[in-house]
Amino acid sequence: MEKYQTLTGTTIEYETPTPELAEFLARVTEVANNPEMAEPALVDLIYGPDNPILQYGVLPGRGLVTKDVQANPVYAVLTDLLERKREQKRALREALLPKTQHKRGRS
Numbered sequence: 711m712e713k714y715q716t717l718t719g720t721t722i723e724y725e726t727p728t729p730e731l732a733e734f735l736a737r738v739t740e741v742a743n744n745p746e747m748a749e750p751a752l753v754d755l756i757y758g759p760d761n762p763i764l765q766y767g768v769l770p771g772r773g774l775v776t777k778d779v780q781a782n783p784v785y786a787v788l789t790d791l792l793e794r795k796r797e798q799k800r801a802l803r804e805a806l807l808p809k810t811q812h813k814r815g816r817s
Contacts, residue, residue, distance in 0.1 A: 716790040717797060724783035731762050731784065742791040745798060752795050756788050 714722045727735060741747045741755055757764070757772055763782050764773025779785050 714787045714790070716786075717794055722783050722786050722790075724787065727784070728762070734760060734762055735784070735787070738788060738791055742795045742798075745802060749792075749795050749799060752792055756792060761788075 712724050712726055714724070716722060737760075738752070738755055741752045755761070757775075759766065759771060759773065761773050763779055763784055765776050765779065766773055768774045773779075775785070
């Protein structure tokens with residue numbers, strides 16, 4: 711059994727992945743953690759043809775998220791990694807804004 715802690719602190723447990731899935735998870739994690747990689751690259755990876763948990767054959771070049779995929783705890787890990795990427799983007803944007811813009815909207 712593998713464990714993953716989400717951005718909100720929830721623990722997700724999932725079966726030890728196959729080598730193919732483990733390699734895919736490592737790639738997704740690398741892209742999610744790399745501030746030089748944009749969110750669309752991560753979306754393309756998660757929903758693209760390399761994701762072994764998606765259903766294929768319905769949408770050309772894209773995997774389909776079915777009820778079975780949604781029930782798979784690895785899908786929850788992938789969506790959390792996507793949310794981490796979005797949080798990374800927000801944090802970078804805030805760090806680059808001048809201090810006066812941080813206070814805008816607060817009276």
